[in-house]
Amino acid sequence: MTTVGVPAGWPATExxxxxxxxxxxxxxxxxxxxxPPGTGRVTGVDVxxxxxxxxxxAAAVVLDAATLEVVAEATAVGRVSFPYVPGLLAFxxxxxxxxxxxxxxxxxxxxxxxxxxxxxxxxxxxxxHLGVLTDLPTIGVAKNPFTFxxxxxxxxxxxxxxxxxxxEEVGRALRTRDGVKPVFVSAGHRVSLxxxxxxxxxxxxRYRLPETTRRADALCRQALREAVRxxxxxxxxxxxxxxxxxxxx
DNA sequence: GCGACAG
DNA sequence: ATCTTGTCGC
Numbered sequence: 001m002t003t004v005g006v007p008a009g010w011p012a013t014e015x016x017x018x019x020x021x022x023x024x025x026x027x028x029x030x031x032x033x034x035x036p037p038g039t040g041r042v043t044g045v046d047v048x049x050x051x052x053x054x055x056x057x058a059a060a061v062v063l064d065a066a067t068l069e070v071v072a073e074a075t076a077v078g079r080v081s082f083p084y085v086p087g088l089l090a091f092x093x094x095x096x097x098x099x100x101x102x103x104x105x106x107x108x109x110x111x112x113x114x115x116x117x118x119x120x121x122x123x124x125x126x127x128x129h130l131g132v133l134t135d136l137p138t139i140g141v142a143k144n145p146f147t148f149x150x151x152x153x154x155x156x157x158x159x160x161x162x163x164x165x166x167x168e169e170v171g172r173a174l175r176t177r178d179g180v181k182p183v184f185v186s187a188g189h190r191v192s193l194x195x196x197x198x199x200x201x202x203x204x205x206r207y208r209l210p211e212t213t214r215r216a217d218a219l220c221r222q223a224l225r226e227a228v229r230x231x232x233x234x235x236x237x238x239x240x241x242x243x244x245x246x247x248x249x
Numbered sequence: 250g251c252g253a254c255a256g
Numbered sequence: 257a258t259c260t261t262g263t264c265g266c
Contacts, residue, residue: 047256049257084257086254092257093256115255125255146255184255 003055003227004078004099010091017088018122025124027132034110034137034191037202040065041109044212045097045130048224054080057227058096059219060104061212065202068211074103075223086146087121090129097130108136110191110199112212116140117188117196119148119163119170131189138188139196141210145173145184153182158201172197176204183208 011017042065047058055077062072076099082091093115101108116125117140127140145163150173153159157178163171163186171186174197185200187193203210 047257049256051258084256086256089255113255120255140255142255144255147253 004076004096006079006081007095010081010095014085014088017082017085017091020091021088021122021124021129024129024132025122028118028124028128028188029131029190030118030187030192032137032190032192034139034195035065037195037198038066041071041107042112042199042203042212043101043104043108043110044112044114044210044214044216045100046114046213046216046220047093047096048217048220049080050224050228051080053228053231055224055227055231056080056093056096057220057224058093058100059216059223060097060100060108061215061219062104062106062108063203063212063215065109065199068203068205070215072104072106073215073219074100074105075219076100076103077223077227089115090124090126093126094130094133098133101134101136111136111138111188112199112203112210113138113140113188114142114213114217116142116146116171116184117186119146119165119184119186121147123170125186125188127186127188135190137190139191139199140171140186140188141200141213142184142186143209148184150182150184155179157204160197174200176200176210177208180208183210
């Protein structure tokens with residue numbers, strides 16, 4: 001099994017990572033409506049980690065937007081490329097997610113990310129960053145409000161309320177199921193917030209989270225389990241030194 | 250300075 | 257994200 005390494009030139013510090021975000025944020029496109037819901041393909045991406053082994057597994061699952069049936073899947077396993085820092089999540093997930101997307105046998109259509117797009121301290125969250133790098137239409141659907149505020153949406157499915165960064169609306173809290181905690185939707189790249197909300201509702205006929213996210217989550221966890229099981233052999237095969245168990249800086 | 254903080 | 261037992265409910 002081939003593992004994805006950290007890309008050359010990838011930021012090594014928080015300062016460098018923030019500079020990269022500031023350099024790329026101007027390329028986010030927000031004036032396109034994006035692909036209509038219920039047509040074409042929709043792809044979910046997600047990652048799972050094994051911190052002890054320094055591994056990250058990513059999955060991309062392509063669904064038919066009309067039927068929500070799985071059309072294609074791909075996974076990739078890599079080394080952790082950045083620590084988790086709120087606001088810098090993209091640097092931890094993107095290399096392996098891109099590798100999984102590259103392995104798909106068909107175009108992904110709209111990409112649904114587990115996290116935020118323009119709802120971000122510098123308006124350049126994971127979904128926007130991935131969109132700019134791939135030029136694919138992307139949206140972010142997050143499970144919690146991060147640093148933002150919102151009023152409780154109406155209790156029925158479809159109810160929504162602005163997700164606010166101070167007075168600025170950066171996304172929406174959207175109720176995807178009656179009486180269930182909302183999800184937090186934002187535009188990523190080449191998709192409007194309205195289209196992002198419509199896609200999110202189309203992807204939640206049964207559960208709180210989009211089918212894309214659920215399928216990708218299950219697949220990347222499976223890929224991680226398999227990678228962990230094969231780890232020592234894989235490490236030897238790829239010529240990487242095993243980390244000394246007693247070496248904990 | 251302290252606490253909070255997508256995954 | 258991940259660590260983890262039981263528990264309430266359809």
